[in-house]
Amino acid sequence: MSRQPLSLFTPQSADVVIVGAGVVGALVGQRLARAGVSVLVLEAGPRLELWRVVERYRDTAFKEDDMAPYPPTAHAPHPQSSPDNDYLQQMGPEPYNAGYIRAVGGTTWHWTGQAWRFLPNDFRVHALYGVGVDWPVGYDTLEPWYYEAEVEMGVSGPSDGSLGSPRSQPYPMAEQPLSYYDRRIKEMLAVDGLHLVTEPQARNSRPYDGRPTCCGNNNCSPICPIDAQFTGAAAVRKAEAAGAVVLANAVVYHVEAGAQGVIQAVHYKDPYGQSYRVTGKYFVLAANGFETPKLMLISTSGRHPRGIGNSSGLVGCNLCDHVGTSAYFYGKEPLWPGRGPMRLSCLNDLRDGPFRAQHAAVKLNFSNASPYPLVARELIAEGYTGTALDRRIRDLSSRRVTMSSFLEQMPVRENRVVPSATARDALGIPKPEIHFAIDEYVRRGAAVARQYFDRIGRLMGATAVHHGSGFAGNNHMTGTLTMGNDSATSVVDAHTRSHDHPNLFLASTGVMPTTATVNSTLTAVALGLRAAAQIQSEL
Amino acid sequence: MSEMRSASPTGDPAEPAISRRTLLAATAALAVAASVGALGLHAVGADQPTSPELDAFLAVSRRLTGKEVLDPALGARLHAALVRAHPDLPRAVASLEAWLAENAGATGPALAHAPAAERETGQRILRGWYLGLVGEDHAAECVAFESILAYQPVADQLVMHTFCREAPGYWAEPPAAVRSATA
Numbered sequence: 085m086s087r088q089p090l091s092l093f094t095p096q097s098a099d100v101v102i103v104g105a106g107v108v109g110a111l112v113g114q115r116l117a118r119a120g121v122s123v124l125v126l127e128a129g130p131r132l133e134l135w136r137v138v139e140r141y142r143d144t145a146f147k148e149d150d151m152a153p154y155p156p157t158a159h160a161p162h163p164q165s166s167p168d169n170d171y172l173q174q175m176g177p178e179p180y181n182a183g184y185i186r187a188v189g190g191t192t193w194h195w196t197g198q199a200w201r202f203l204p205n206d207f208r209v210h211a212l213y214g215v216g217v218d219w220p221v222g223y224d225t226l227e228p229w230y231y232e233a234e235v236e237m238g239v240s241g242p243s244d245g246s247l248g249s250p251r252s253q254p255y256p257m258a259e260q261p262l263s264y265y266d267r268r269i270k271e272m273l274a275v276d277g278l279h280l281v282t283e284p285q286a287r288n289s290r291p292y293d294g295r296p297t298c299c300g301n302n303n304c305s306p307i308c309p310i311d312a313q314f315t316g317a318a319a320v321r322k323a324e325a326a327g328a329v330v331l332a333n334a335v336v337y338h339v340e341a342g343a344q345g346v347i348q349a350v351h352y353k354d355p356y357g358q359s360y361r362v363t364g365k366y367f368v369l370a371a372n373g374f375e376t377p378k379l380m381l382i383s384t385s386g387r388h389p390r391g392i393g394n395s396s397g398l399v400g401c402n403l404c405d406h407v408g409t410s411a412y413f414y415g416k417e418p419l420w421p422g423r424g425p426m427r428l429s430c431l432n433d434l435r436d437g438p439f440r441a442q443h444a445a446v447k448l449n450f451s452n453a454s455p456y457p458l459v460a461r462e463l464i465a466e467g468y469t470g471t472a473l474d475r476r477i478r479d480l481s482s483r484r485v486t487m488s489s490f491l492e493q494m495p496v497r498e499n500r501v502v503p504s505a506t507a508r509d510a511l512g513i514p515k516p517e518i519h520f521a522i523d524e525y526v527r528r529g530a531a532v533a534r535q536y537f538d539r540i541g542r543l544m545g546a547t548a549v550h551h552g553s554g555f556a557g558n559n560h561m562t563g564t565l566t567m568g569n570d571s572a573t574s575v576v577d578a579h580t581r582s583h584d585h586p587n588l589f590l591a592s593t594g595v596m597p598t599t600a601t602v603n604s605t606l607t608a609v610a611l612g613l614r615a616a617a618q619i620q621s622e623l
Numbered sequence: 624m625s626e627m628r629s630a631s632p633t634g635d636p637a638e639p640a641i642s643r644r645t646l647l648a649a650t651a652a653l654a655v656a657a658s659v660g661a662l663g664l665h666a667v668g669a670d671q672p673t674s675p676e677l678d679a680f681l682a683v684s685r686r687l688t689g690k691e692v693l694d695p696a697l698g699a700r701l702h703a704a705l706v707r708a709h710p711d712l713p714r715a716v717a718s719l720e721a722w723l724a725e726n727a728g729a730t731g732p733a734l735a736h737a738p739a740a741e742r743e744t745g746q747r748i749l750r751g752w753y754l755g756l757v758g759e760d761h762a763a764e765c766v767a768f769e770s771i772l773a774y775q776p777v778a779d780q781l782v783m784h785t786f787c788r789e790a791p792g793y794w795a796e797p798p799a800a801v802r803s804a805t806a
Contacts, residue, residue, distance in 0.1 A: 142785060145763035145764055146763070167761035264796065264797045298791060299790070299791045300782065301786060302781075302782055309785045420801070423780075423782075423798060424792075454777075454781050461750070463732075464754075467735030467737075467746075468733070469687050469734055470688060470689025470733070472731060477776040478776035
């Protein structure tokens with residue numbers, strides 16, 4: 085039985101109740117609060133302090149694990165791999181090791197700020213190439229919302245058309261200058277007709293929105309120590325400044341629907357297990373592509389035995405990510421990666437084309453992360469000591485070129501997240517159970533990426549290209565709340581409103597029907613802002 | 624409304640305050656980074672604890688790293704952590720010292736030619752000095768960050784992760800090593 089919140093200062097109701105204080109939920113909250121709407125944001129996890137995260141990073145033995153500086157709480161656990169906390173229940177056949185953060189600010193505490201728009205063709209892959217599904221909205225509809233998202237997030241990028249996504253206005257900030265390393269790669273690849281572009285990124289190239297200019301601390305992920313990179317935590321500050329109330333450690337575990345499917349309330353538990361009920365006129369679920377479907381699926385009732393918003397049976401299904409591969413080599417020239425932000429450029433040639441009928445499209449990224457710890461570790465393992473070790477660290481660190489691919493995975497119903505029937509967290513809430521397979525479409529794309537890794541290595545004078553084994557996830561969880569015009573084949577409509585509940589909107593990467601080749605945050609924010617405007621127009 | 628606080632206390636475990644060590648080390652690293660060409664060696668303190676085992680560990684460390692001067696505070700911390708993880712370290716250090724003395728002229732990946740036990744001991748010690756890491760897998764422990772030796776060979780070209788020492792956009796220019804090589 086839920087109580088009303090006890091504190092006089094804790095609202096029991098708001099015009100709009102948002103579940104999840106990540107980048108999307110916070111910017112939805114900000115937009116509505118600015119318009120004078122009362123907004124309450126319920127966040128399962130705690131508040132984090134930037135300096136503490138930086139210190140945790142410096143102190144951890146697991147510097148390559150982006151989750152290490154973000155230890156999970158007992159009441160709102162999230163995946164942890166060093167050591168594994170057994171949160172995600174992996175049912176295979178492939179593991180899907182998502183690394184999301186349940187905290188005020190959400191997972192963009194540890195992103196690299198890549199803030200991409202889709203290509204116009206990305207919204208129509210079924211019509212054009214006979215694969216995946218088409219979106220119920222097109223690029224032109226989304227363009228103004230992309231721009232609003234770029235302004236709110238503070239995106240710097242090239243406005244010269246090189247990225248392939250038409251713009252009505254230039255980026256809010258000029259692009260980050262390429263590092264010497266990225267620029268030389270660009271020059272060497274251009275000789276063979278390959279096109280490297282500067283990535284658009286939510287990272288300041290000038291002081292912006294109260295945050296400083298990036299000065300190249302080379303630690304974008306797991307934490308930008310100076311706040312030059314936009315995060316959900318900055319979004320939360322903006323939302324609170326606009327008047328939204330953000331309640332941390334409020335773990336929503338039930339969404340309550342009334343007659344005609346109207347959502348009446350959400351119920352949350354505090355860390356001690358006490359339940360509270362919060363009512364509202366509109367509800368926005370913005371708890372990422374895993375926790376949102378999980379919450380909907382555990383919100384069962386007599387009226388909604390399959391959970392909230394799940395008349396289609398598709399909540400949690402169609403899980404897609406950018407399945408990733410990687411490679412590195414030592415080029416001929418010392419280029420000194422590690423100067424500036426951790427990622428600045430990518431190959432823009434494999435993101436679209438008729439080949440998408442046959443294999444996954446690819447974004448091929450160049451890492452500008454400083455490699456010296458990794459190089460030292462490898463050399464010590466090889467047996468180097470003393471001055472030979474130091475000489476090799478310097479030489480190899482100056483010449484290492486590291487690449488990764490994002491492969492577009494197409495939606496398959498069987499790839500899904502469901503609440504575990506057996507595994508529960510400390511509050512008794514089911515843990516997410518993941519079913520995940522990687523199909524031949526992606527594997528053929530990986531083979532193409534591999535050819536390009538080798539070709540780039542040859543162009544840069546490498547004697548050997550070292551290919552990573554297996555596939556990596558990239559925490560871009562899409563498809564699990566898929567958007568469409570047909571309520572039988574999708575969870576939300578073109579405004580991300582639930583087909584089943586007139587006052588329920590979903591704001592998450594999960595609503596994206598396909599994942600294209602680019603990082604998903606900007607698109608999720610653009611869709612969220614559009615949903616916020618729709619809610620505002622109805623209040 | 625904006626003054627509202629969380630309805631419940633955080634479930635986070637108590638956090639240690641930032642340590643004096645961390646502050647001192649960060650300050651030292653920044654000071655070092657600011658001085659051109661410096662290699663980040665901390666001043667040798669006169670009040671460090673000592674013992675025959677620690678002395679032997681520091682001696683073999685000097686031989687392994689090829690450095691005459693090593694930070695004694697880090698050395699003591701590293702030694703203590705290694706002994707915790709590997710109680711037989713003093714014996715292993717002695718046999719590694721003997722092998723290194725016999726193979727002083729080895730070039731290239733010298734430890735690749737050592738017997739497994741000596742190689743493992745040497746790599747453990749180097750991993751401590753160069754990466755600040757002791758222990759394996761999930762028992763791994765971080766004993767150093769700003770003072771790791773892996774940074775020294777690149778300190779004149781690259782910032783240490785999380786630190787900043789030049790103006791925004793500096794990275795567009797060729798690095799000093801490239802400029803001097805082509806000058």
